[in-house]
Structures are given as C-alpha cells and as structure tokens.
Amino acid sequence: SQKIEQNSEALNIQEGKTATLTCNYTNYSPAYLQWYRQDPGRGPVFLLLIRENEKEKRKERLKVTFDTTLKQSLFHITASQPADSATYLCAPRALGSSNTGKLIFGQGTTLQVKP
Amino acid sequence: DAGVIQSPRHEVTEMGQEVTLRCKPISGHDYLFWYRQTMMRGLELLIYFNNNVPIDDSGMPEDRFSAKMPNASFSTLKIQPSEPRDSAVYFCASSITGTTNTGELFFGEGSRLTVL
Numbered sequence: 329s330q331k332i333e334q335n336s337e338a339l340n341i342q343e344g345k346t347a348t349l350t351c352n353y354t355n356y357s358p359a360y361l362q363w364y365r366q367d368p369g370r371g372p373v374f375l376l377l378i379r380e381n382e383k384e385k386r387k388e389r390l391k392v393t394f395d396t397t398l399k400q401s402l403f404h405i406t407a408s409q410p411a412d413s414a415t416y417l418c419a420p421r422a423l424g425s426s427n428t429g430k431l432i433f434g435q436g437t438t439l440q441v442k443p
Numbered sequence: 444d445a446g447v448i449q450s451p452r453h454e455v456t457e458m459g460q461e462v463t464l465r466c467k468p469i470s471g472h473d474y475l476f477w478y479r480q481t482m483m484r485g486l487e488l489l490i491y492f493n494n495n496v497p498i499d500d501s502g503m504p505e506d507r508f509s510a511k512m513p514n515a516s517f518s519t520l521k522i523q524p525s526e527p528r529d530s531a532v533y534f535c536a537s538s539i540t541g542t543t544n545t546g547e548l549f550f551g552e553g554s555r556l557t558v559l
Contacts, residue, residue: 362546364548370552370553371447371534371536371552371553372486372534372550373550374548377546377547417486421546430488430491430499431548433486435485435486436485
C-alpha cells in the first residue's frame with residue numbers, strides 16, 4: 329500500500345540555522361508533491377508544490393527538492409525564525425483524470441526554532 | 444472570501460449520541476474533502492466529493508459514518524452512534540480543478556470532537 333514517511337521526532341534548531349525536513353514515499357509515483365504548514369489548533373496551510381520534472385523549487389526562505397529516484401522530497405527553511413515553529417506536512421499526489429483528487433498526507437514533522 | 448467554514452468548532456458529546464459536523468467550502472471550488480486528524484494516525488482522508496458527487500469514500504471507518512453534499516455550498520459529516528474512539532479533529536477542505544493551478548487544498552479550522 330502507499331506509504332508516506334516523515335520524521336516523527338520533533339526537529340529542534342537554533343534561530344538562524346537551516347532546517348531540513350524529509351518526506352519519503354513508497355509504492356507509488358506521484359506526479360507532484362505539496363508541502364503544508366500546520367499551526368496548533370489550526371488547519372493546514374499550503375506552502376509549495378513541486379512537480380516530478382522539477383528538481384528544486386524556491387519561495388523566499390523555503391526550498392523544496394524532489395528526487396523521484398530516491399522517492400524523497402526535502403524541505404528546507406533557511407535563516408529559520410521562531411515564527412517558523414510549526415508542523416510541516418508533505419503530500420505526494422498522483423495524477424488522475426484531473427489534477428485534483430485524492431491527497432494523502434504524511435504524519436508531519438514538528439519544527440521548533442529556538443531564539 | 445471567508446475561506447472554508449466549519450461548525451461547530453468544538454463538540455463534546457456522550458457515547459451513542461449522533462454528531463453532525465458541517466462545512467461550507469469556498470465558493471466556486473468543485474472538490475470537497477473530509478479529513479480526520481489524531482496524534483496516532485495523523486491526517487486521514489475520509490471521503491471526497493467532486494461537483495457534489497462522492498468520489499471515494501474508502502477512508503470512511505465504518506457504517507456509523509456518513510457524509511452528504513446536497514449542494515455546492517454545504518456538506519455534512521454524520522456519526523451515528525458516536526464512540527469514544529471517534530474523538531479527533533475533523534477537517535473539511537476544498538479545492539478547484541484547473542490545468543494551471545496547484546491543486547492546493549484550502550482547509551477549514553477544524554471541528555474538535557470529544558466523545559465521552
């Protein structure tokens with residue numbers, strides 16, 4: 329069955345450092361992969377999408393890579409700030425008849441940035 | 444737009460009672476999703492609709508759960524009878540089809556259900 333693995337242990341880093349979160353998937357070939365941020369007591373919020381033919385995508389301090397051979401995506405936050413503390417969820421998506429449809433999420437990794 | 448609106452935000456009920464959760468998607472969105480989130484299992488997809496039609500309900504745990512979407516602006520998730528193991532945060536999300544958009548999901552703030 330399809331499986332998505334994110335590091336279940338919280339990631340604690342010092343302000344200013346780069347945070348790197350990992351998303352591994354097995355038993356399917358996603359056409360693209362989304363990353364979401366979730367704050368306590370709130371719903372997830374979309375951050376970035378990367379397609380299978382893109383090696384890397386950037387948005388401000390965020391960088392996402394997508395390696396279809398390793399079946400892995402890495403999510404980087406450079407110059408991290410305490411405000412970046414949250415849970416980050418990855419969601420690989422296979423294309424169906426439309427570019428929407430079923431979206432399965434990983435368990436998420438909680439990031440804590442200390443001042 | 445106000446975003447995806449869910450109600451109630453919090454619900455505490457006793458085992459055996461019926462629970463109805465409500466969702467208003469973003470206007471113009473043609474996909475609606477119901478997810479359940481717990482510490483143990485993370486964010487699980489229960490069911491999703493396209494143009495008000497249920498497409499995949501394979502995530503619905505059992506017959507006690509049912510979902511409807513009578514029109515494009517309203518959906519309900521019903522649990523009858525409720526059990527303590529149903530305690531979770533239930534999220535509704537909507538999305539729009541298009542060849543150029545990202546297919547991102549817009550989530551509501553969730554309904555936290557506690558079944559005693």
